[in-house]
Amino acid sequence: MRGAQPPVLHAAIPLLSGRGSGPGETxxxxxxxxxxxxxxxxxxxxxxxxxxxxxxxxxxxxxxxxAYALEAALLIKEKHGGEVVVLCAGPxxxxxxxxxxxAKGADRAIHIQCDDLASLETLAIARRLATAAAAENADLIxxxxxSDDLGLGQTGVVMAEMLGIPHAAIVMQVEILGDSVxxxxxxxxxxxxxxxxxxxxxxxxxxxISRLRYATLMGIKKAKxxxxxxxxxxxxAPPAPPSVTxxxxxxxxxxxxxxxLTGTPAEMAAKLxxxxxxxxxxx
Amino acid sequence: MNGVxxxxxxxxxxxxxxxxxxxxxxxxxxxxxxxxxxxxAGANLDDAAADLATKPLARAYAVRHALLNDYTADGFIAxxxxxxxxxxxxxxxxxxxxxxxxFAPCLxxxxxxxxxxxxxxxxxxxxxxxxVRQLLQGKLNADYCHTGAGPCFASxxxxxFRADALAAPPSVPACVVEEFVPRIExxxxxxxxxxxxxxxxxxxxxxxxxxxxxxxxxxxxxANLPVVEELARALGAELAASRPICDNGWLPMExxxxxxxxxxxxxxxxxxxxxxxxxxxxxxxGSKTIIAINKDENAPIFExxxxxxxxxxxxxxxxxxxxxxxxxxx
Numbered sequence: 001m002r003g004a005q006p007p008v009l010h011a012a013i014p015l016l017s018g019r020g021s022g023p024g025e026t027x028x029x030x031x032x033x034x035x036x037x038x039x040x041x042x043x044x045x046x047x048x049x050x051x052x053x054x055x056x057x058x059x060x061x062x063x064x065x066x067a068y069a070l071e072a073a074l075l076i077k078e079k080h081g082g083e084v085v086v087l088c089a090g091p092x093x094x095x096x097x098x099x100x101x102x103a104k105g106a107d108r109a110i111h112i113q114c115d116d117l118a119s120l121e122t123l124a125i126a127r128r129l130a131t132a133a134a135a136e137n138a139d140l141i142x143x144x145x146x147s148d149d150l151g152l153g154q155t156g157v158v159m160a161e162m163l164g165i166p167h168a169a170i171v172m173q174v175e176i177l178g179d180s181v182x183x184x185x186x187x188x189x190x191x192x193x194x195x196x197x198x199x200x201x202x203x204x205x206x207x208x209i210s211r212l213r214y215a216t217l218m219g220i221k222k223a224k225x226x227x228x229x230x231x232x233x234x235x236x237a238p239p240a241p242p243s244v245t246x247x248x249x250x251x252x253x254x255x256x257x258x259x260x261l262t263g264t265p266a267e268m269a270a271k272l273x274x275x276x277x278x279x280x281x282x283x
Numbered sequence: 284m285n286g287v288x289x290x291x292x293x294x295x296x297x298x299x300x301x302x303x304x305x306x307x308x309x310x311x312x313x314x315x316x317x318x319x320x321x322x323x324a325g326a327n328l329d330d331a332a333a334d335l336a337t338k339p340l341a342r343a344y345a346v347r348h349a350l351l352n353d354y355t356a357d358g359f360i361a362x363x364x365x366x367x368x369x370x371x372x373x374x375x376x377x378x379x380x381x382x383x384x385x386f387a388p389c390l391x392x393x394x395x396x397x398x399x400x401x402x403x404x405x406x407x408x409x410x411x412x413x414x415v416r417q418l419l420q421g422k423l424n425a426d427y428c429h430t431g432a433g434p435c436f437a438s439x440x441x442x443x444f445r446a447d448a449l450a451a452p453p454s455v456p457a458c459v460v461e462e463f464v465p466r467i468e469x470x471x472x473x474x475x476x477x478x479x480x481x482x483x484x485x486x487x488x489x490x491x492x493x494x495x496x497x498x499x500x501x502x503x504x505x506a507n508l509p510v511v512e513e514l515a516r517a518l519g520a521e522l523a524a525s526r527p528i529c530d531n532g533w534l535p536m537e538x539x540x541x542x543x544x545x546x547x548x549x550x551x552x553x554x555x556x557x558x559x560x561x562x563x564x565x566x567x568x569g570s571k572t573i574i575a576i577n578k579d580e581n582a583p584i585f586e587x588x589x590x591x592x593x594x595x596x597x598x599x600x601x602x603x604x605x606x607x608x609x610x611x612x613x
Contacts (some may be wrong), residue, residue, distance in 0.1 A: 154384070280571075
């Protein structure tokens with residue numbers, strides 16, 4: 001068997017409730033954790049070591065669900081007042097995504113500068129983010145429900161566990177009610193559920209829940225003067241042996257034999273019509 | 284440590300993905316030469332326990348508490364944490380349901396483990412579990428090896444394992460279903476769940492359609508929808524869509540196919556401008572024949588397609604509509 005279990009992580013990073021400065025006052029502080037990922041539909045090449053992808057060929061953008069988390073935060077701020085702080089772990093290039101978030105209306109940012117994201121397990125990255133977030137005493141932490149690159153869908157949920165705060169995953173709508181938050185959770189097959197919980201709380205936001213705003217020219221100009229605090233990961237969490245290791249990445253084996261129809265659009269259309277007529281017989 | 288524990292989902296009825304996870308558990312338990320165990324949490328588990336008694340399990344656990352009647356992350360994490368400490372399994376598996384996505388990552392973190400989420404296959408390497416996951420919307424696969432000292436936690440993608448592959452139980456004994464009563468206080472549960480509800484009555488039953496034309500991001504804007512609507516009309520097909528189309532309000536939510544929408548298995552599914560994100564594929568990969576039209580030859584939709592066309596949908600689809608009409612007139 002494999003030896004003793006490591007100590008539990010529950011509530012290892014205390015998060016003080018820092019709501020407002022007096023009774024009845026609602027000044028929201030919202031952290032939005034965002035990730036920079038390869039642009040959707042990029043063509044991907046595996047790197048020489050077979051551990052990650054060639055990044056120099058790629059363009060990067062904000063992870064789509066994180067863009068909706070940022071939008072949700074900005075809407076809450078517009079309604080209730082307060083501050084939106086962007087939290088991002090990533091290499092130098094992530095600075096572009098941070099500036100775009102500031103241009104859209106976030107007030108300031110924390111950039112955990114690190115080049116090792118692809119080699120980290122969720123626990124390690126969540127610990128860095130949670131430690132940086134704990135120092136902020138935020139009322140709400142929002143992030144996208146999953147990343148478009150790794151797609152594990154758990155960094156936010158694990159952050160909540162480490163901070164010892166309640167959470168809800170896959171959130172469609174957020175309402176602030178005094179010291180608590182009420183959220184509409186998406187369930188399977190078109191079902192939903194409202195869940196209320198006290199703040200501070202962490203929510204992972206579903207894509208598509210509202211229209212995303214564009215940065216205005218004024219916003220872009222103002223973003224240049226906003227604070228971006230850079231920290232090194234060593235200041236946040238000591239390295240720990242991973243519980244899970246990504247060994248290699250590779251192209252999936254095609255399980256199905258796909259018959260590709262080729263030619264001009266008219267030729268392809270004619271071939272497909274033959275398939276519909278004579279093979280699957282729906283015409 | 285001993286056994287492969289599969290955590291199933293029951294809410295009056297079983298979440299069907301539970302049996303897929305159990306099938307995966309059976310596979311890895313056999314490879315590890317370990318007993319297969321299962322657990323389910325709730326307040327009313329009589330029906331669940333009766334079902335579990337008929338399954339090919341070494342043992343099952345009915346984790347019963349009044350505070351587990353409605354799902355809350357706090358309640359379920361506390362209950363399963365106690366069960367896992369008592370059972371001390373080598374591997375803990377879950378179906379990758381929306382509920383599991385809400386609590387399993389925290390549960391794994393309590394044991395100092397990262398959940399290997401949304402895995403599509405499971406095997407062994409030097410005696411340790413290795414799970415395959417998809418990256419970048421299915422463009423790449425990755426092998427994740429469990430190297431931690433605690434149990435290996437993993438959740439399994441919908442449709443990745445076949446529930447009907449679950450071996451029949453041995454004819455003689457029924458599996459023992461043990462009662463497990465966790466210690467939970469009401470004060471531990473910080474969230475208050477409301478009733479589950481559906482937004483509107485579903486008037487479109489895509490699951491009954493034999494022919495579906497489905498449209499995705501490739502259509503670019505709402506004004507372009509007639510391109511696919513005309514094809515659907517010509518074929519007498521139901522029109523469906525991937526999530527972003529419904530999120531934008533271009534088509535009603537009830538026409539959405541995928542994990543958050545409807546699951547369909549028509550005779551023919553024509554995917555137009557759909558790249559094939561995992562969340563979409565789980566809703567349609569059971570279709571008898573899949574036809575994909577996409578400009579990106581590396582789009583994951585081609586992984587599941589029987590017939591593929593790489594091309595500009597704005598050229599191909601109108602040509603197809605015309606060819607279909609011509610064939611019908613012939």
